[in-house]
Amino acid sequence: MAALLELLLPGLRRLLPPGTRVLVAVSGGPDSQALLDLLARAAVPLRLGHLSACGIDHGLRPAAAAELQLAAQLARRHGLPFCRRAVALAPGGNQMAAARQARYAALRQEAATCGATALCLGHHADDQAETLLQRLCRGTTVAGLGCMAPRRGLLVRPLLGVRRTALLDSAEARALPFARDPSNDDLRRSRARLRHRVLPELARVGSRIVEQAGALAAGARADERFLQHCAAKLARRARQAGPAPALALAWAPLWAAPAPLRRRARQAFVKDALGAAA
Numbered sequence: 001m002a003a004l005l006e007l008l009l010p011g012l013r014r015l016l017p018p019g020t021r022v023l024v025a026v027s028g029g030p031d032s033q034a035l036l037d038l039l040a041r042a043a044v045p046l047r048l049g050h051l052s053a054c055g056i057d058h059g060l061r062p063a064a065a066a067e068l069q070l071a072a073q074l075a076r077r078h079g080l081p082f083c084r085r086a087v088a089l090a091p092g093g094n095q096m097a098a099a100r101q102a103r104y105a106a107l108r109q110e111a112a113t114c115g116a117t118a119l120c121l122g123h124h125a126d127d128q129a130e131t132l133l134q135r136l137c138r139g140t141t142v143a144g145l146g147c148m149a150p151r152r153g154l155l156v157r158p159l160l161g162v163r164r165t166a167l168l169d170s171a172e173a174r175a176l177p178f179a180r181d182p183s184n185d186d187l188r189r190s191r192a193r194l195r196h197r198v199l200p201e202l203a204r205v206g207s208r209i210v211e212q213a214g215a216l217a218a219g220a221r222a223d224e225r226f227l228q229h230c231a232a233k234l235a236r237r238a239r240q241a242g243p244a245p246a247l248a249l250a251w252a253p254l255w256a257a258p259a260p261l262r263r264r265a266r267q268a269f270v271k272d273a274l275g276a277a278a
Contacts, residue, residue: 004170005038008158012042015156016118021050022156023116025107026075026082028055028067030178031122033074034167035159037176039120040078052081054110058089058099067179074176083110096189111154118156123148126164129213130194137190142227142260145220163210231264238269245273 016022024039026032036053043051053075055068068084075082087102089095111119131147150157159167171178186192202209234257238248248254254265 015151016046018047019049020118021116022048022118023111024053024120026053026055026071028070028179030168030171033176033178034171035122054083056103056106057086070177119154120156123157124159124162124164125210125214128160129210130191132213132217133194142220143224146224147217227264231261231268234265235268
C-alpha cells in the first residue's frame, strides 16, 4: 500500500541513511514479504547502496523450503539478489532457541559476505507487545522492558511501529506471495498463547494495548540510555579518584549515588576493568 510506504519513509531515512547496504532477512511469511517489498520500492528514494535478501532453512519443517521459494520469487520480481542458507541444529534442547541463534549467526555471515551495513528484520508492533509481555511474565529489568530497538548495531527493525494487520493488508493489496508458519499458532508455545489468548483479552480492557506496549518499551529504552550515560560518567570519576579497582569502587560519591545509578556505574566499572585486563 502506497500509504504505508509514505508513512514509513521518514523513519526509514533515519534508520537507513543514503549509501546503506541492506540485507533483508526473509522467511516467506507476510511480515518479511511486506518488508522486502517496501524496501525494494523505497530503495531509490532512500538512495540505498545495496539491497538483497536472505532466507534461512533450519531444516525443522519440510514446508520451509517452499516458503523460501516465495521469498525468492518476490526478490526476482524486484530484480534483487537472493540467497538461501541452510543451518544444521543439534538434536535435543530448546530447538526454537537453537534455531534463532543459528539463524542470526547465518544472517550475520551473509551480511559480512555481501558487505551489508544493515540487516533488516520484519519484527512489528505486535511482536514487540508479545516480547514485552513475555519478559514481564518471566521477570525483567528496565533494560529488558526496552525489548527490541529500531536499530541496535547491525540489526534494524523498521516495522516496530506497524501493526501485523497493516502488514497483512499491504501484502494482500500488493498481491505478494506469502505463506503462514503453522508453528505460530501452536498453543504449546508461550508466544502463541500470548498472541492468541492474552493480547486479545487485554485489548478488551484497553484497545490500544499493542501501541501502549510499544510506547512503554520506547520509554524504557530512553530511560536506560540516560541512566547508562550518567553511570558511565560516574564510573570514569571513580577511576580517576582511585587508581586501584578496590579504591575506586569504595569511592564515597559512588556509594552516595542513587541505587539505580550506583548499580550501573559499578557494572560499567567492572566491565571496563575486565576489558582492559583482556
